[in-house]
Amino acid sequence: MKIAVLAGDGIGPEVTREAVRVLEALSLPGLALTYADVGGVAYHRTGHPLPPETLEIARNSDAILFGAVGDPACDSLERHLRPEQAILGLRKELGLFANLRPARVFKGLEDASALRPEVAGAIDLLIVRELNGDVYFGEKGIRTLADGRRQGWDMMSYADDEVRRIAHVGFKAAQGRRGKLCSVDKANVLETSQLWRDVVCEVAAEYPQVELSHMYVDNAAMQLVRNPGQFDVIVTGNLFGDILSDQASMCVGSIGLLASASLSEGTLGLYEPIHGSAPDIAGQGKANPMATVLSAAMLLRHSLGLEAKAAQVEAAVAKTLADGVRGADLGGSHGTVAIGDAILERL
Ligand code: IPM
Numbered sequence: 282m283k284i285a286v287l288a289g290d291g292i293g294p295e296v297t298r299e300a301v302r303v304l305e306a307l308s309l310p311g312l313a314l315t316y317a318d319v320g321g322v323a324y325h326r327t328g329h330p331l332p333p334e335t336l337e338i339a340r341n342s343d344a345i346l347f348g349a350v351g352d353p354a355c356d357s358l359e360r361h362l363r364p365e366q367a368i369l370g371l372r373k374e375l376g377l378f379a380n381l382r383p384a385r386v387f388k389g390l391e392d393a394s395a396l397r398p399e400v401a402g403a404i405d406l407l408i409v410r411e412l413n414g415d416v417y418f419g420e421k422g423i424r425t426l427a428d429g430r431r432q433g434w435d436m437m438s439y440a441d442d443e444v445r446r447i448a449h450v451g452f453k454a455a456q457g458r459r460g461k462l463c464s465v466d467k468a469n470v471l472e473t474s475q476l477w478r479d480v481v482c483e484v485a486a487e488y489p490q491v492e493l494s495h496m497y498v499d500n501a502a503m504q505l506v507r508n509p510g511q512f513d514v515i516v517t518g519n520l521f522g523d524i525l526s527d528q529a530s531m532c533v534g535s536i537g538l539l540a541s542a543s544l545s546e547g548t549l550g551l552y553e554p555i556h557g558s559a560p561d562i563a564g565q566g567k568a569n570p571m572a573t574v575l576s577a578a579m580l581l582r583h584s585l586g587l588e589a590k591a592a593q594v595e596a597a598v599a600k601t602l603a604d605g606v607r608g609a610d611l612g613g614s615h616g617t618v619a620i621g622d623a624i625l626e627r628l
Pocket residue numbers: 350365368369523555557
């Protein structure tokens with residue numbers, strides 16, 4: 282059980298430390314952790330946000346526990362040297378194409394949501410976000426037009442095989458849940474989305490038990506706050522998935538609670554909280570580590586096949602919340618380590 286721990290920037294190291302304590306408390310036989318630099322920290326030490334040694338360690342692991350990348354001191358660097366390139370590079374180099382971002386309201390947290398409690402209480406959805414394509418990885422640049430105006434441009438595209446493989450992930454996930462899949466696109470405007478929709482419809486023929494619907498992304502953003510309980514699994518592209526998953530996190534109550542798994546065609550996966558490096562609170566011991574602990578649970582489930590252990594960790598987090606332990610993100614006063622301690626006690 283070789284786990285690469287890439288804690289990264291900002292609050293990454295603090296929250297990752299608590300998730301590692303949880304993994305170690307499970308006394309898994311053969312658990313071996315290897316730490317490596319990534320993001321702004323790696324740039325400052327080695328001149329690159331994703332040093333080759335880090336990529337090799339990640340490639341040779343069974344799973345990667347990832348904290349966060351992002352450092353305001355790096356914002357004016359050339360794009361390929363910015364910390365964000367590390368996570369994009371890992372996703373691409375390791376073929377981590379399927380991003381699972383579950384969002385559900387924990388019992389007792391209905392009031393934390395930006396939505397009315399009765400609306401929030403019904404949230405139990407999974408966003409399946411494509412992670413290797415779309416406008417994220419297309420050609421891009423800033424050019425000067427003949428008339429002297431500067432123009433920024435980014436190429437959006439999806440090939441049919443890219444859509445097909447993520448569609449299969451979406452349908453299979455729906456089969457294992459409530460049997461409903463909503464494909465989100467912008468087919469009324471974008472050709473990329475038209476192809477997306479056509480391919481999802483083709484794949485649907487293989488999953489007659491799954492009820493498929495399509496929704497434009499603007500409507501999906503609206504429905505997520507109007508009636509989020511209608512969603513079971515949402516499958517969407519890289520950019521729309523990025524936006525909708527942040528939105529879903531606030532529907533749940535806090536971005537400090539949302540975990541994610543980025544999966545390849547094999548068992549290798551990368552597990553990270555969706556919240557990012559939060560430089561404004563870094564190093565203060567107030568970040569909520571729950572999203573990272575829940576990401577470690579997904580690691581146990583998807584890369585190590587330890588479903589019972591995963592469920593045990595998730596239950597410990599749920600119990601911690603039910604007992605009233607709250608980080609600053611939820612209006613409480615528990616710090617990072619105190620939350621970690623509380624989870625460990627219940628584990
Ligand atoms: C996420 C993040 C990343 C993304 C950034 C850090 C590049 O927002 O994982 O959602 O846009 O995918």
